[in-house]
Amino acid sequence: MWTALTAQASGDTRERNLVQNPSFEEVGDERIPPGCSSWAPWEDIAPEFAADDSVARTGRRSLRIAGAGRTGCYGYWAIHLKALPPGKFYRVSVYARTEGVPHIDRNVAVKLSWLGPGEPKGLFHGRRGWQHVGRRGTEGPWHRFERVVWTPDGADTLRIELSLRWAPEGTVWFDDLEVVEVPAPSPRPVRLWVAGFRCPDRTPMGAAKFWAEKIDEAARAGADLIVCPEYAATNYDDPAELLKCSSPVPGPTTDLIAAKARQHRAFVVYNLLENDNSVLYNTSVLIDRGGQIVGKYRKVHLAIYECWAGITPGHELPVFDTELGKIGMLICWDNTFPESIRTLAQQGAEIIALSTAANFYERGIQWRAFDSAVVIAESNTGGTGSCIVNIDGTFLDAVTERGSFASAEVDLSAKTRLPDRPQFDDFRSRVSNERRIEAYAPLTDAIPPGDTAPR
């Protein structure tokens, strides 16, 4: 008690590990570390559990699970932390090393379950949410798993599961489990603004001047990120006209938009027909508060008329790490392919700025957001269809009449819980971690050079 009081009085903020025996050095009866228990669904698929004196990250011992040659092997070491107060945040971390494990992110899982007092501790019922702890890096042969979690409503017990699954020839060792209380993450509010106006001027500078005025309007609404719609130069029948509609990047049009971004201290996503030495791209540019171009992306999936007109596709779906958060951009037809948003989400995108010229995403847009747990800010050239969709697929705001805008604030630090569905706590992490890329080979199987076989 004296130590605790002294630490408090001196403002010592050293983190205290809530895990007893975190390095698994002590062992009790049957050489099981106190506080740990092993579990498998039934004997035929049970892996082998042991405290291992031959492998350790620190001290001289670790927790081992081996697949024991059993197809379908599945089991975990469980550690419970009880009497945790509500509304607190914790950083959970553990180290693991493997041998003979085909895919560490599939076959080794560090999972958390939250249990309430006095509830049945069944496999499914009684859990008040669960979360994955993702792999964050390596230190020598050891992989570090880490994440920050919080005590959900009604829960007071954290159950940590250190598991091996579906790796009959694999072995995993765990060591140095740590759970420490950390401050609640700071809010990360971002006010999004999407245009619902039709631009009457299709010349590059005419369009830029029109959108510069709209950026003034967005700034009055307090926007942090302003999304302009797809430029959609109208005359795709006449290549000479199309060239006149194009602009270099950077160039006079982006300079004008950048000046507005700087004036209003707002981020802007601006779409235009980019001319790069007479090669044309449908390009969106991300400009920061200081008026600097953070990056650009060129539409990957071209509309068929764009192909006919001679526009060239881009080949990348980049994500830009900004002071607002991680931002990905999409242009119209790119969003028709769910792979586009998933590719951005897997790179950590939190906000997708979608510039469109067609209003046929109205229903699909909600599933696009839900599928990958991202915020989508869509601005449509035609006006209606512009909207802001939250990570759970709900509309935060939408333009229903042409000539207005939609605006909403999102907190990117918020727990990504789906309302009324606590078992989906942190849906984004689950989607990311539970993907099975091994089964997606037909999606990612690039056409080899010279391959002309029909597909």
Ligand SMILES: [Ca+2]
């Ligand atoms: Ca140890």
